[in-house]
Amino acid sequence: MHIPLGKGVCGTCASTLNVQRVDDVHKFSGHIACDCASNSEIVIPLIKKDTLLGVLDIDSYEFSNFDETDEYYLMQFCEILISSLDS
Secondary structure (H helix, E strand, O other): OOOOOOOHHHHHHHHHOOOEEEOOHHHOOOOOOOOOOOOEEEEEEEEEOOEEEEEEEEEEOOOOOOOHHHHHHHHHHHHHHHHHOOO
């Protein structure tokens, strides 16, 4: 799905190139709901050689479901994923 830079949690992640961990998506200004039952979200930018390839977006039905540990291991996963892509 194409989301404009700066729009919603994914677009904010893509434009800032920073992880977005949102405890309550209903309080996030401009949130774009892919699933109306989603309550929290973590979005990680996928960057290779200073180029944004996309974002990893994970939603949860529970509020405040993602913490620093989730972020750490998901970032490790993203690094492995990105390193496996052809240059």
